[in-house]
Amino acid sequence: MTSHVTTSIEPSGIRWQSILPIVAVLALAGLGLVSSDYIVTVLGFAFIYAIFCTGLNFFMGYTGQASFGQSAFAAIGGYGSAILCTDYGWEPLLALLATMVLSGIAAVLVGYPTLRLRGHYLAMATFALGLIVYEITIEWTALTQGYMGYSGIPPLGIAGFALDTLKHQLVALVVLSLIGVGIAARLRQSRFGRALASIAGSESAAQALGVDIARYKLIAFVIAALYASAAGSLFAHFVGFISPEIYGTTMVIQSFAMLYLGGIGTMWGPMIGAIIVSILPEALRGLKEMQDIAYTAVLIFILIFAPRGLAGLSVLFRRAHGRVQEKA
């Protein structure tokens, strides 16, 4: 009989779990809207990174593959949007979509040969991809203006209605990142998502059940690239200025910290991680020279006590909840 009780509480558990993060995100965004522009900027970065990490989670979390080069697709998105909007006067939204298509094509071309590699070799190959694109953004000055970067990129807008203020843009970023998480959750809870998870679990078992692992890895890589490209474009529009360092190795390291801290392979983990890793240094600013030490200490502390990431902690609540129900 126990199983009947546990299955019957499951739907309410899932609903509670899916509403709470949305409320938390909206509350945070609301708090941002009544704060200074500085805080709005920090939150804006957080939600841009949330989009980037939600995409990366497809490849690294759900599918269990390593990519150190996803910043390359953010660079394609960012530079593509910058060039199309400032030099050619494109609509930002149109440029964002066009560069996503471009990134998707690039991901197929790069992914097809490299995804045959596994583990460390795949990590090295993707790392090289990031470095190559980084070098291109520096050296191909005719296209990218090198170290000078691109400035005067117009803010995001829809059909002629530009989102002039930072706060307008923050609202747009929150909405877009929530849509991003929603899409990820839908894709994960399907035959497609289960096929990705089977690859992370055991490639040979996945194959023995008829999963074409090369194909699914490639699709996960492309989806991650689409998210990365959108995040890169959004960054360009949000800040109005981009330069090569923005899409460099730091971006990769930041996103890894976010993924592991928030909970890799979970629905909300990437966003939770992105928000915390973005806000934490600002919250610790008062500590002055101790800031970096405190920041690192908090990160290590979280990883020791929540090795599966902060989103993994929700399992504790669910278990406690389930036990109470079973007794009743």
Add this chain to the structure above:
Amino acid sequence: MALLSVREETMRFGGLFANQSISFDVQEGELLAVIGPNGAGKTTLFNVISGFFPPTSGSIHFDGEDITGKSSHDVASAGLVRTYQLVQLFKQLTVAENVEIGSHRVTRGGVFSALFRPEWMREQEKSVAQGARDLLRFVGLEHQADMMADTLPYGRQRLLEVARALAAKPRLLLLDEPAAGLNTQETDALAEVITRIHGTGTTVILIEHDMSLVMKIAQRIVVLDFGKKIAEGTPDEIKAHPDVIAAYLGGTEMADA
């Protein structure tokens, strides 16, 4: 016509013949066991049949179609599903999800149906979840459905792997030493499950070391030794076969069975 037909299959690794000119047929609805001492080439035979590597020479036909050298996921898609000697579960997922993944072969849909959730897709998701529950009940794991797969005791992990393979609705199920590492009770439970699977009309090939299990449930036995087929027949014929007894060094295990 035979469901599976292995013809003159040879698999060479450098100078070593892991399988040498092995031929046998499996009829629809049969329960065949492949036995042999360690290193006889049983798992190699499975790996070749299931497409993990192409044979050096010879051919494999499944349901009249030549599947020699096809990739493992293509072979699986055709309905020939295998399990592994070392349990290969999706450890980070729940028991129920493990079985749901098994239905990959018999379901459809990709990114777009997952995103837009048309009616057929929602129906399919329901039947996948229901089918998984039914299969867990079939192998006796219904109370563990929401546990993480790696928290199951070893014997139950074996049963879960079998349930997951069944979710693929195999026409031919290859079980690679399913009783390895199980105690007597667990082996009995497994034997009962395999017999019931066979009873539902699924063709089964079983590699096994546990002679009592093989003698109890197999209808026909193929014996390998040093990569060659040395005998083929019913359990009683195999027990009395002089080459088999010699291969098992006096056949103490046979006497027990």
